[in-house]
Amino acid sequence: MGFSPLIHPGSTPQGKALAAGLIAEQPARADHAFVTLVSNAAYLPGAEALLRSLRLTGSGADLVVLHRGLEQPHLARLRALGARLVHADLLPTSAGFDQTHARDALHRRAAFTKGGKPDFHTPLDNFIKLRLWQLDYDRCVFVDADAIVLRPVDKLFDMPEFCAAPNVYDGLDGFLRMNSGVFTARPDAATYADMLSRLDRPGVFWRRTDQTFLQDYFPDWHGLSVHHNMLQYVWFMMPELWSWDDIRILHFQYEKPWQDHDKAHLLRPLIDLWRAIAAGQPMPDLAAQTRPAA
Template identity: 35%
Template sequence: MGGYAWVTLATNDAYSLGALVLAHSLRRVGTKHELAVLVTPGVTETMREKLAAVFSLVTEVNVLDSKDEANLALLARPELGITFTKLHCWRLTLYDKCVFLDADTLVIRNCDELFEREELSAAPDVGWPDCFNSGVFVYKPSQQTFASITAFAANKGSFDGGDQGLLNMYFSDWAHKDISKHLPFIYNMCSTATYSYLPAFKQFGDDVRIIHFIGITKPWLQYFDTMTGIVQPPMESAHLQPLLQLWWNIFCEKVHPHLSPVMAGLAGALAQITLGEPRSAEQIALEEHMRKQSWEQGQIDYMGLDSFDNIWKKICQTLSLAPTRLPSPPKETQKVAKSTTDKTVESVECTESVGSVQPAESTDEVDKETGTEDSN
């Protein structure tokens, strides 16, 4: 067959939502190349039909698990073991060259020039720049390479238990051998990095080609108002609002109308939401579920629903006290709350002072539901 293709991976219906939005974002920017998605048995037939309507190729692969519990424990991310399944992308030998994209990425501008790069080209990881982030990389499909990497994995394992550690060990000369294989950060801008270096985001954000929503910044973890169609991230992620909004705009226009309640997990829940109408009981339940997930991941909305006053009212309601008879919280607790709020306000002021990215005009996808298949 030959030619080039963008490749992603979906291991369940929920993560297929990210894959669908990613595919539509690629179509939106006018890519000339094909789209391929690897799916595991966890993706239902109903969802596969929706994927097939957007992707040029939908192919099932077996689940590869690193079984490397010791190293995965170091990351406290046991779900990353399944990302070894990503290695199947080297088996797509019907294509001459591919670019792999994690399903929690979003293409903002045309990036077809990436196919001019050689294997293995990738952007530095923000946590350790001498390693590359495996959420976006250029590679050449090869059964021999697939066999070589899997044999290497069986023998050497992965220093982080996931695909990123393995691929950095296998392509160990990436950091120093050929600078042309170092992709600029704008081709894999990890969303958490923008908060740690906001001035750079202000300076270079308009040049971003691909945004990688890692960790708690995933679009489906944010509050979405069904009446207004506006996504409302917490204050610490406010600078990402335009990019998160673009994801939701594509989701609402291109993905949501084709969802079915028979889909599994988050996909089925989102299918029951009616856009343009007040939040349904299903949406409220879904938001509470995602809010719980956010708490467990350390993403707490101190200035909104999770403010100290609201938490205190909830405590009192649980104790069956009338709102007009709310006791004052302990003084020491008040001091802690004020300190936390002050720090949050300082963060908000810093965020608001640097502006935000304006994405291109639109011309025309976790538990395992809200889990992360991304690399770091």
């Protein structure tokens, strides 16, 4: 099977077409997979750390990276960590939908006031997550590329569609909202087609892109423990919820641990943990980690 030596915008990557808009370099090796999304090279450090962390858990699931906008050197880095690479196009949405959900337009209409999104945040790319429902697996667990897995989470494959953890990081009202950084899904072409029909409608605005859409599409979503998607802001905003004994997935929402930012001094122990895993070190002793100030 041949591979594209360089993927330029507008070019056609080589591999097996799984469905319209998806091309896989390799066949699936299992019937279940952890899936993440990398839509620009700035997310590569995060995806590499996530892949390393999943390998440290000993999971036998496939590790799938949906990607676009990456060149061969970027893909080689992910390939070296055992990722199954699947090139994914943007969704076939209308020009009006794209304009409404473009970065500047979305940030003006629904500004992020509680934390800082990096300059490489591209809201429209988030909807590519929905292509997970086109994949050739029976069961999938999606994990954002700015997260790391600290303990085995394969039991999530036995949970129904659609499970997600609440969006808790600054108050108890977050338990009423889901965070789409971790969720369970059952790929199905009919589900994907139905999603597209409901996604792009006249006048629609998905304030937090895929997250808002998925909560609307799955109104009876099943709640996972916050420990399956522990948001980094809990460390300094709700420290009473923090328990190293229970956390399975740590999610660096807003500012990223591979960049300098103005909250680094508040999050230093978490950043150091991420950097240890990103550097290829063994999983640190979580019981020995610093605890947040109450």
